[in-house]
Amino acid sequence: MTDAKTVSEKASPKQMADAIRVLAMDGVEKAKSGHPGMPMGMADVATVLFSKFLKFDASRPDWADRDRFILSAGHGSMLIYALLHLTGYKAATKQELSNFRQWGSKTAGHPEYGHMPGVEVTTGPLGQGLATSVGFAMAERHLAAKYGKDLVDHRTWVVAGDGCLMEGVSQEAITLAGRYQLNKLTVLWDDNEITIDGKVSLSDATDQKGRFKAAGWAVKAIDGHDMKAIKSALAWATKQDKPTLIACKTKIGKGAATMEGSHKTHGAALGAAEVAATRLGLAWQHEPFELPEAVDKAWKKVGRRGATERKAWEARLAASSQAADFTRAMKGDLPEGAFAKIDAKIAELVETKPAQATRQSSGAALDELFAAIPELIGGSADLTGSNNTFVKDTPIFDAPTYEGRYINYGIREFGMAATMNGLALHGGVIPYGGTFMVFADYSRPAIRLGALMGVRAIHVLTHDSIGLGEDGPTHQPVEHLAALRAIPNLLVFRPADTVEAMECWKLALEHKTAPSALALSRQKTAAVRTVAATENLSGKGAYELRAANGAAKATIFATGTEVPLALAAADRLEAEGTPTRVVSVPCFELFFQQPKKYQDSVIGRGTVRVAVEAAIQQGWERFIGEDGGFVGMSSFGASAPAEVLYEKFGITTDAVVDAVKARL
Amino acid sequence: MTDAKTVSEKASPKQMADAIRVLAMDGVEKAKSGHPGMPMGMADVATVLFSKFLKFDASRPDWADRDRFILSAGHGSMLIYALLHLTGYKAATKQELSNFRQWGSKTAGHPEYGHMPGVEVTTGPLGQGLATSVGFAMAERHLAAKYGKDLVDHRTWVVAGDGCLMEGVSQEAITLAGRYQLNKLTVLWDDNEITIDGKVSLSDATDQKGRFKAAGWAVKAIDGHDMKAIKSALAWATKQDKPTLIACKTKIGKGAATMEGSHKTHGAALGAAEVAATRLGLAWQHEPFELPEAVDKAWKKVGRRGATERKAWEARLAASSQAADFTRAMKGDLPEGAFAKIDAKIAELVETKPAQATRQSSGAALDELFAAIPELIGGSADLTGSNNTFVKDTPIFDAPTYEGRYINYGIREFGMAATMNGLALHGGVIPYGGTFMVFADYSRPAIRLGALMGVRAIHVLTHDSIGLGEDGPTHQPVEHLAALRAIPNLLVFRPADTVEAMECWKLALEHKTAPSALALSRQKTAAVRTVAATENLSGKGAYELRAANGAAKATIFATGTEVPLALAAADRLEAEGTPTRVVSVPCFELFFQQPKKYQDSVIGRGTVRVAVEAAIQQGWERFIGEDGGFVGMSSFGASAPAEVLYEKFGITTDAVVDAVKARL
Structure with a gap:
């Protein structure tokens, strides 16, 4: 944690937060679509978090021991894009910000993982950022146990809105986090009392603080525009032995000249007049996407805050006997000899x-x-x-x-x-x-x-x-x-x-x-793979499990528990003089990635084609064509012993044999 | 509410509850599968509810003003089957009970709506019974407002387990109910501290009572085996101005000789030895599915408890000016002239x-x-x-x-x-x-x-x-x-x-x-239906929106916003000398219910067939065959203006024209 004065001697925290507000407002205005209200409302909280607490180094978005920042309220994507730009993430250029929500930009309407470094997870479907954050926090605890605090010691910070908290998955997430006492997880709730349709109270009267307490969280409520209160609450969060909720009472669209506090700032551009008036109110005299020098400098300094700590960590990693294993695991490579x-x-x-x-x-x-x-x-x-x-x-x-x-x-x-x-x-x-x-x-x-x-x-x-x-x-x-x-x-x-x-x-x-x-x-x-193979046959997605005895007249496709049934049907057909192939189809997706020639060889056009799977037909036409036979389900199931159900729903060897014969 | 003594002078409430226990145990034993633990644990609560509070008449399962009983913990289906049998629902015969979980029986593994009268909703997927109950309670409040208390005045009672309460949807349900102050909704929580994997505490440490309070519910906790406490809690519930949770501390498999309280009673038959020992412990000397006469009589009397009230209600309905409208609405018929x-x-x-x-x-x-x-x-x-x-x-x-x-x-x-x-x-x-x-x-x-x-x-x-x-x-x-x-x-x-x-x-x-x-x-x-039709064309599922100019060489299928694109492509093809039909497909399901002849006439085999829909191809093969063309998506989308996306993902008139031409 760095002292405020050393971060910026000229730009005030308020001005730094206003930079987020203006960028968010301008990005949405330019795109003529987006959500300015949330970034404007949470700008103060984000400013304190990034400038004093979040462990990160903008020059190394992939630093393994960085704190994770998760914008669960993903519609407010301009908040994170603005922060990444302000703190100097290389990819978060002015150009990207002004291309918000356009084809080919890294600044998608909702933050997309893999587009912009610094975006840890794709968010937007409400509640899921919060639920995903529990996995981040669990991974940190587990890896810290495995590799030690020297290599793994970071926090997960989440910004969540009312929508995230109303979604049922939030309950599953917070009770999981509570049960496992994930004390390095902090949720910053943008408690702005506004949803798309109007006031939260239209549809909800939940005591969220009471609810989080019941889930085993430590809870604090603050004025989300009071920098001092924010700072003290974030410091408090780092000292708890439970996951922490900070309810940040904010005004949506904070700073907007006439729309502050209105649900109208939630999901649409403010409009030229409001943007101009807001600039005036914030005494912000710069063009869209231009920053005052002092503000720019202050934020860039924030972006470098973690460099020393990052270098120290790199040195520890280099010196660690676990370096190779840690690096491999973080890259996602499997250990040698894994198989x-x-x-x-x-x-x-x-x-x-x-x-x-x-x-x-x-x-x-x-x-x-x-x-x-x-x-x-x-x-x-x-x-x-x-x-x-x-x-x-x-x-x-x-x-x-x-x-x-x-x-x-x-x-x-x-x-x-x-x-x-x-x-x-x-x-x-x-x-x-x-x-x-x-x-x-x-x-x-x-x-x-x-x-x-x-x-x-x-x-x-x-x-x-x-x-x-x-x-x-x-x-x-x-x-x-x-x-x-x-x-x-x-x-x-x-x-x-x-x-x-x-x-x-x-x-x-x-x-x-x-x-x-x-x-x-x-x-x-029953086992169906009774001959040694030189390769992973399932890797082809579908493969000929048994060849026909002579020039094939029929092909039976099957998956899972229906493969033995296909084999039995082929036995019968062969016995009756119909050379029949059996194709096992463990994975559609991999099969349709194979070369056309291989696909054709497996599909066997010109033979009678029948598929059997204890499920609906949809999708099987790519194997059996329009006139092929399908033995499976066309309705919901029923309650009875499995073998009775297979019989009653007609998923039998007889049915497969009949389907072939009807087409010979 | 009827006094206990008038219900049964011989059988004790304990014996009545034991009848549920034994039937549940025997039903599962006979089926060799099922969940005896929950019905045995909640037998006391259910006995008090049915014999003193639930407004129902076993002879009229369809009485519109009955209380609704919803077994959200649907795996415990023998609880409801036993209750329906004991109280004399005609369909809930001994035969049905002993055919539990068998083909064609009304006693499916989980309670299935429409199989057994008295089962108000299909349950089993956890949390959903509870969530569905909110709709019941809302309907009651709304209809009471519309038709008056004389016709509509009933409660919704829910039995929910730990699984229901852990599911996220339960949070959505209880906060909805809390927001709307659905005070005629009561949840009886089977607080047995057991899940399939073992103790609830393995995976959860939620203060459920605190959580419900935070959602705006009134909450009471009782010993779920103390009949007096149950009675007083249920009476309390009927007097609250909020939805109510009664946390019933129970032992899963209550009464089981050696397994009481164990997760082993949750999801499997107890086994012959345990069943015999349990019979002994409960001093239950009857054969499977046989009842002591006093118990039988007492329960049958419970089943008739509501008859007087039901008849009075029928008289009120008959006298009501709203009778016809109420009856029609409850039947689900639309008003005359609705369209x-x-x-x-x-x-x-x-x-x-x-x-x-x-x-x-x-x-x-x-x-x-x-x-x-x-x-x-x-x-x-x-x-x-x-x-x-x-x-x-x-x-x-x-x-x-x-x-x-x-x-x-x-x-x-x-x-x-x-x-x-x-x-x-x-x-x-x-x-x-x-x-x-x-x-x-x-x-x-x-x-x-x-x-x-x-x-x-x-x-x-x-x-x-x-x-x-x-x-x-x-x-x-x-x-x-x-x-x-x-x-x-x-x-x-x-x-x-x-x-x-x-x-x-x-x-x-x-x-x-x-x-x-x-x-x-x-x-x-754009509008595509510009000619008056004598019937509901969408009702056919798919229909020829535009005929070809001459003998059709191509058919283009489309839905929704892609229909105008199909029409434009047909215009181009016709101009170039290719007679082209356009088929609009508003509903697959209804189309495949049409006579084969109609289907064939629409599908137009022998013409080049191409479909266009801004979605994946899966399922379209039934229209276009194996070799037809498809213009649509094969990946996730992207963030950009709509028209740019259609262009970039190639869902264009050109693409449709090309797909046809490539196949001519």
């Missing part, structure tokens, strides 16, 4: 051919991977035994040491998925988490955001079809495979047996810039 | 041809419908102006009168959708609610549950593509049309202009047993 054990196991499995549920196969994969890849940190949303996510003897992640690698996420699927995104974004860990596949609907917003950001979070989704049985249609995925496959940049795996499950786990780990979803069965299924 | 105004407007629109955003078209439809259908009750998740969900001069739904028909749902998309399910299930109202289409991911679990239950909830989803523009990829739906179309029994409409929007609104209202999603544009689009 040695699992590859040996795969070689063994083609011999032993175990019949087991693919959720067990996934558990078996974890057994081989967990020790080999110390970055793996897993958990389940209260379905540990069902999800097979726990590796025997793993210590539990918990206060005070946090060295455990298994997280009891509780019944918080969405919160878990967002936390996983945060863990992955922080780096140094590779998160996986389990729930029933049907509850991917609950976590979907975070799965999508992970796909958009391109983070390696591995979603273990068990009980992947009507094979779940008696729990019934509320718990039986039917449309979920299609719905997940619809998300761009998400790898959806549905392995057929233990060999494929292990291959899919490897692929999920190898893809550093995409999340994965593993669809896994509750019910036992 | 007169909108039909006249449609006739006008083919002449006036307004160019406007389809969200405005939807607003225009509401303008015509809202007065004609007084059951319509709408709202928005804090995007009223953007969603065009507000009809001018509509009073706001709020305490103390609740007569308003516009609900400020706040930033609670999931909570809103679940509330809408509750409103629809209660009956007497037809709910709609708006948010951005991308946030259908947030509300998806409730949209799905609505589809599974078959309730008429209308989801108004605006900003339906990259046409949303500058807000960027976090806010731009790309995969959402496919993902929503994947949900069985959900009607997904994407109207092209105001005429189609009005047609789609009519269809949404006419389909009483399916929810609808309306995908609506932010950006302006």
Whole structure:
């Protein structure tokens, strides 16, 4: 913490904050769209945070031990762009600011991870920045336990608005953070009493402070425009043994000449007249995106505040025996030999051919991977035994040491998925988490955001079809495979047996810039991979599992637990004189990335094509064409034992054989 | 409220509760799957509730003014099945109980709405029963305002577990209920400190009572096995001016010989030995599903408790001038002439041809419908102006009168959708609610549950593509049309202009047993329906909007804002000598319900087929075949003005023309 006077001898903190206000107002005005109200309201808080507390060095946005600043209220993106520009982040040029919300700029409407250095996470879908921050804070605690305070010792600061706090996921996030006493996490709540439709009181009367206290947080309320109060509250936050909420009472659009405090400043440009009047009121005589020299100097100095500390940290890292491992883990590279054990196991499995549920196969994969890849940190949303996510003897992640690698996420699927995104974004860990596949609907917003950001979070989704049985249609995925496959940049795996499950786990780990979803069965299924392969066949997305006896007349495509059924149908057809191929399709996305020639060879046009999957047809036409057969579901499931359901819904060997014959 | 002694002179309340315990244990044992722990733990609370407070008449499960009992912790389904059986619901036979979780039984693994009378809502996906109950309680308040206390005066009772309370949606639900002071809503929290993975404390340390207080609830904590305390707490709940939480400290699996209090009773049969020992401990000498006569009699008397009150209510209804209207509304029938105004407007629109955003078209439809259908009750998740969900001069739904028909749902998309399910299930109202289409991911679990239950909830989803523009990829739906179309029994409409929007609104209202999603544009689009039609063309799902000039060589399919683009492409192709049809596809689901002959006539095999939609291709193969062209998205969007995005992502007239030409 640096004293204010040394930061700027000429520009006052008020002027520094006004620089944010004007930049935000001007950026939105130029774009003719955006949200000026929030950055203007939170400018004072942000100024104190950045100039006195946030550990960062603008010249090194990737400094591993920086504090993380997360703008959960992502619509106020000009706040972070202004801060990055003012403090001298190289990428945050004046040009970028004046190109706010335009094609090809780094200053997207909402902060996008990977566009502008300094943006730690993509935000905008409300509540998720806050929920993701829990993952950042967990990663910090875990890595501090592993590598020591010398290498890992930083905080996570979140700016959240009323919208973030109204979203249900915020409850999952704050109760997780409270349970794990993540005392290096601070939420700065922009308590401006305004939402898009008007006053917060229109739709909410929650005592937010009481609610956070009930979740195990330390809470303080301040005037968010009182620099002294802000400073003292931030200092207080750094000394608590719980996560901290600072309720900052602010005026939205603070400083706007006539609109201060109005919801009209929330989501639209203020307009030329208001902008001019506001300039006048703030005594700001500079052109758009131009800064007074003293203000510019003061902010640039803030941007250099952390340089000394950063250099000292680099020296400590250089001297550390853990340097190589730490650097590798933070880069997201796997340890050397990470797959040695699992590859040996795969070689063994083609011999032993175990019949087991693919959720067990996934558990078996974890057994081989967990020790080999110390970055793996897993958990389940209260379905540990069902999800097979726990590796025997793993210590539990918990206060005070946090060295455990298994997280009891509780019944918080969405919160878990967002936390996983945060863990992955922080780096140094590779998160996986389990729930029933049907509850991917609950976590979907975070799965999508992970796909958009391109983070390696591995979603273990068990009980992947009507094979779940008696729990019934509320718990039986039917449309979920299609719905997940619809998300761009998400790898959806549905392995057929233990060999494929292990291959899919490897692929999920190898893809550093995409999340994965593993669809896994509750019910036992036969081994189908009984011949040693020289490569990871699942990596092709789809492959000929069994060739036809002679020139193929039919091709049967299947995934997961339906592959044995496809093989049985092929047996029957072959016996009846119809040469039939069987294609296993563990991953649509990877298949459609293969060369056209390979795709054509697998798809087998000219043969009768039938697919079988205990799910809806949507998407399968790319394999079977318009006239192909599909054996699967076209409605919700029902409550009954699994084998009865397969029979009643007509997902049987007979049905597959008939579908082929009808087309021969 | 009836005195205990008059209910049963022989069976004690304890024995009555034990009947629930034994039935639950036996049902699960027979099925070899299920959740005995919760029903056994909450048997005492349920006994007091049913025998002294719940207003119901087992012989009339459809009595409109009954109290609603909602088992949010749906895994404990044997609790409700046992209660319905014990109190004499005709459908809840011994046979059904012993067929628990079997094909064709009414006793599904989780309570399914529409299977067993007395089950008010499908529960199981945690938190949603609680969230849905808010809709029930809102409907009651609104209808009481409309029809008076004589016809509408009942309570909503919810049994919720730790899982329900950990789910984020519970926060949205309780803050909504708190804001609207729904004092006839009571949550009975099964505070048993156990989740599937073990103790609640493994993953949660929330002060639930403090949290509910912060949400504006009145809170009481009791011993959930102390009948006297239960009775006094339930009486207290009926006298509060806020929604009420009763924290019932219970032992999971209460009464089980050795497993009482253990998470092992949560989700599996107890096993023959434990069942026998438990029988012994409870001095229960009857065979499975057999009841002691005194217990049976006492419970049957409970089932008749409300008969007098029900008859009195029926007399009041018969005497009421509102009888016909109330009965019609509760049946879900639309008022006579409901569509007169909108039909006249449609006739006008083919002449006036307004160019406007389809969200405005939807607003225009509401303008015509809202007065004609007084059951319509709408709202928005804090995007009223953007969603065009507000009809001018509509009073706001709020305490103390609740007569308003516009609900400020706040930033609670999931909570809103679940509330809408509750409103629809209660009956007497037809709910709609708006948010951005991308946030259908947030509300998806409730949209799905609505589809599974078959309730008429209308989801108004605006900003339906990259046409949303500058807000960027976090806010731009790309995969959402496919993902929503994947949900069985959900009607997904994407109207092209105001005429189609009005047609789609009519269809949404006419389909009483399916929810609808309306995908609506932010950006302006030209009118495409410029010729009067004799029927609701959107009702066919897809139809030839423009015939080819001569024998068609090409067919272009489009939806929503891409229909004008398809028409422009057809113009170009026709000019170049290629006869081209244009097919508008407002609703996949309705199209695939049409006769095969109609489908074939629309699809136009033998012509070159190209589809254009600013979304991913998945699902379009059913129109364009394997070799057809698709102009749309294959990645997430970006932040820039809408027209720039259409150009950059190649969704243009040129692209459609090229796609056709490449295939001619």
